[in-house]
Amino acid sequence: MLKLGSMEKEKTDLLKEKANGIRKDIVTMVHRANSGHVGGSLGATDLIVALYYQIMKHRPSQPDWNERDRFILSKGHCTPVIYAVLADCGYFPKSELETFRRPGSHLQGHPYQPKTPGIEACTGTLGLGISTGVGMALGAKLRGDNHYYYILCGDGEIQEGQAWEAAMFANKYKLDNVIGFVDRNYLQTDGNSEDIMPLDPLASKWESFGWKTYTMDGHNFEQIVDTVELAQKDTQPVMIIANTTKGKGVSFMENEVNWHGTPPTKDDFENAIKELENGI
Amino acid sequence: MEFKHTRQGYVDGLLELAEEYPELLVLDADVAKATKTVDFEAAYPKRFFNCGVQEQNMLSVAAGLALEGYIPFASTFGVFATCRAGDQLRNSIAYPKLNVKVGATHCGITTGGDGASHQANEDIAIVRSLPNMTILVPGDYEEAKQATIAAAKFVGPVYLRFGRDKYPLIPEIHGGFTIGKAKVLKQGNDISIITTGIMVDEGLKAANSLESEGVSVRLIHMPTVKPIDKEVVLNAAKETKGIVTAEEHSIIGGLGEAVAGIVAEEAPCMVHRIGMQDVFGESGQAGELMDKFGFRAKNIIEKARKIMRN
Incomplete structure (x- = not known):
């Protein structure tokens, strides 16, 4: 059982405020670039905000600090949310968000670890991130390091066989420093995941691969923080099913599959910003 | 004329490096007896990771280990390293230019009896077209050993290509191996x-x-x-x-x-x-x-x- 409500109201209000600002950045970036993935980014915002502003040990001024917790965006198309968060944390100047998906920018469409401070791995062809993450986690275990590897997968992503290869591997090497998330919004590029290639029962799949699972509301900060706290104590790899709404925070984008990879027009952009400004 | 396996040169090179490079790790995908990395496993069991029949995961795991400062040598057959795990080779290793070494055995027509499915005859073409990659194709056991040692000392992704058969030792090519x-x-x-x-x-x-x-x-x-x-x-x-x-x-x-x-x-x-x-x-x-x-x-x-x- 989750112990709910353990976070102070002030803290959750602060996280809500952060998330709202990040959502505005996401919509702005994708609109300006006229390219990018807005729906999945908005849906994953609360989880990533909770990780970077409440849960993870990290130093924006020292991105290679060895004791940092690592976050790997395995659903690599959702760069708008991670770039907005990294910029807001101070990993690079916020003005650089304007260069997203432009020639010469370090802010590539999908994460490019060598160039972007705070990005831990090249991901985006799906399934790579979780494998890379468990490889990193194995490396840390060999050294006796104590930090965590938070890996965010899309639900469509884990239709990839490689994700399940990684699942077996993490179980074999007892990688209890891995805490994964499935961003469970039931939508992928071509439609509903259960129509395209069914994933349910999702938690029991992971359990049968030797992972501990939790299911939580991926938009509820108390639940996110409490669930991760529980997961940190587990002695096996953990997969947290985060139930989310694709497009969260902008009414006309919520649960609409067409907002997976379509950039907002000028009107959509203005309406989205208006909603987000009134939303808090 | 003496004949030896180039893949034996690979693992003998790894064994020679092991003490000097504690960060060197060896991965395999259920072909350790065939790639000969089983010898490394016997000598350094804690630095050997058998990934099972998971070439894709193995290459991305190797990328993760490289990101953490290790020098992983991921070993499998050439067809699997380049075709089965082509995306992982490209996007996990070549694109970020990570310090991963891919030890590919059973390359070329001399793979023999297993037939066309297992004879990597296009692996060089695939890897050559990937930016950041270095490709080493040694000519015999001794050069295979030297190439492996050179690959470990070189920082960046390297594709090492070996065959299945025993090949003659060619004294003319021994010594002075430089990438x-x-x-x-x-x-x-x-x-x-x-x-x-x-x-x-x-x-x-x-x-x-x-x-x-x-x-x-x-x-x-x-x-x-x-x-x-x-x-x-x-x-x-x-x-x-x-x-x-x-x-x-x-x-x-x-x-x-x-x-x-x-x-x-x-x-x-x-x-x-x-x-x-x-x-x-x-x-x-x-x-x-x-x-x-x-x-x-x-x-x-x-x-x-x-x-x-x-």
């Missing part, structure tokens, strides 16, 4: 023969035979296919009548095309390519297949004569 440097074995001026990998043996036989007929041969062994030793290739193009390339690989995308590309731009001359002629292989003994698909000294000589007649 990116060709070994000029004969300095003749009539015709050039450029080989990579185990084809150095047939190249030597061809060169000796031509020399006995009074032909002056430039014999070049090219254990680094990428980055290729451009200067040596250009000199051969300028100073001899033409070039025969020989590789245990498709004529598409490998050494032959690399050489042809260089000379076409800067010093045009005739280039004939010995290799798989855009066909799949089949089951058979290594020697039988080399005969059938034209990987012999006589095939090299035939091409050399064709150029000289021209």
